[in-house]
Amino acid sequence: MMSKKPILTVHEVSMFFGGLKAVDDLSFTINEKEIIGLIGPNGAGKTTVFNCVTQFYKKYTGTITYVNRDNKVINLKDYDVTKIASLGIARTFQNIELIPDLSILDNVLIGAFNQFETKVIAHIFRTPKMRRQEKALTEKAENILKRLHIHHLKDMYVAGQPYGILKKVELARALISDPRLIILDEPAAGLNDKETDELEALVYQIRDEFNTTVLLIEHDMGLVMNLCDRVVAINFGKFLAYDTPQNIQKNPLVQEAYLGKDE
Ligand SMILES: Nc1ncnc2c1ncn2[C@@H]1O[C@H](COP(=O)(O)OP(=O)(O)OP(=O)(O)O)[C@@H](O)[C@H]1O
Ligand SMILES: [Mg+2]
Incomplete structure (x- = not known):
């Protein structure tokens, strides 16, 4: 059984x-x-x-409230955008x-900056503590790249990589901050059918192996129908429905919203 503990x-x-x-x-939990x-x-406000x-x-x-790692309900407005990843919310x-002129591994490590505990002074002198942290983080990043099957590309520049790889690098960067909630803005956009199938498996893998909740925006309705437990539908910023994918498909308000749109 799925737990029914709110997170967002x-x-x-x-x-x-x-x-x-x-x-x-707009309201939803x-x-x-x-x-x-x-x-x-398009333009609905997602x-x-x-x-x-x-x-x-x-x-x-x-x-907008979120249940943090200590099980406390917090108001996200009390936190700066730069603190959100450390709370356990990561996004693509x-x-x-991504930063094109850095390697894939370095792009993933950038997602971990909030995990550095040492002060700036330690970075200047590269203290043993800092070196240990760097080593641990690099191992963690490499482990994530392995699990996403792109470890062999770790030293390649991001520039020039195909779209499917870039999407995975973004996922890896999100995962290194140990998210509890990962939010993906159109993860399948630009992917071919094979890559989309792979993404589907990857989202399940992320939920199960990395123990996360997943909130995703997606125009690929096939993917939404396959993947999602429930779907929030909006139009002109307004709530339309929150239901199972099957019921969302049948919902007259949702159908009307998409009528005359080419998606
Ligand atoms: N920074 C901004 N400044 C002004 N208007 C904006 C800004 N961002 C979005 N909008 C407008 O707000 C509305 C919602 O945009 P939003 O990008 O959230 O839609 P969306 O549902 O993500 O669309 P899409 O599916 O095309 O990505 C649109 O009318 C858009 O033009
Ligand atoms: Mg959008």
Whole structure:
């Protein structure tokens, strides 16, 4: 049986860009270890929701609460965007955000910066403690790359790698911060059928082996139907439905939202 312990609650959240209400009084809760889809037509406000959750946007109204590693319910607005990863929330981006001139391994290690405990002074003098931390983190990064089957590419530059590899590097970078909640913005976008199948297996693997909850935005409805325990559907920033993939497919409000859209 799946546990029913909430991990993230979006409560009456609204976000404006000038006069445009990109997210409109949206509420939903996701439970630990669930795989939840967030769907809606282009411009529905999905990425904006992610940017509110990760505190990249601070000017939303409403509350977003999260159950932290100590089982405490915290209001994410109390935390700066740079602190979110250390709370256990990691993300990937709709437009891949990696550093092209660094190796794959170094790009993954960047996701771990928040784990360094030593002070700046220790970095200057490279204290033994720091060297130990570096070594441990490098081993951890290599282990994640192995589990994502891209370890053999670790010393290659990110620049010039195919899309499917870049997506995995982003996943690896998210995983190195020991996330409890991983949020993926269109993980299958740009992937071919084989890569999409592989991604599906990978998301299950991430949930089970890395013990995470997964919230994902996706336009590939086949993938959403296969992967997700439940799906939140929105349109014009507004809540439409929160249901099983099967029921979401049949929901008249959801069907209407997609009518006349080519996706
Ligand atoms: N930084 C911004 N400034 C102004 N308007 C924005 C900004 N970001 C998004 N918007 C607008 O807010 C609305 C929601 O955008 P958002 O990117 O959240 O949609 P989405 O559901 O992720 O769409 P897509 O499926 O195309 O990625 C759109 O009308 C968009 O044009
Ligand atoms: Mg988007």
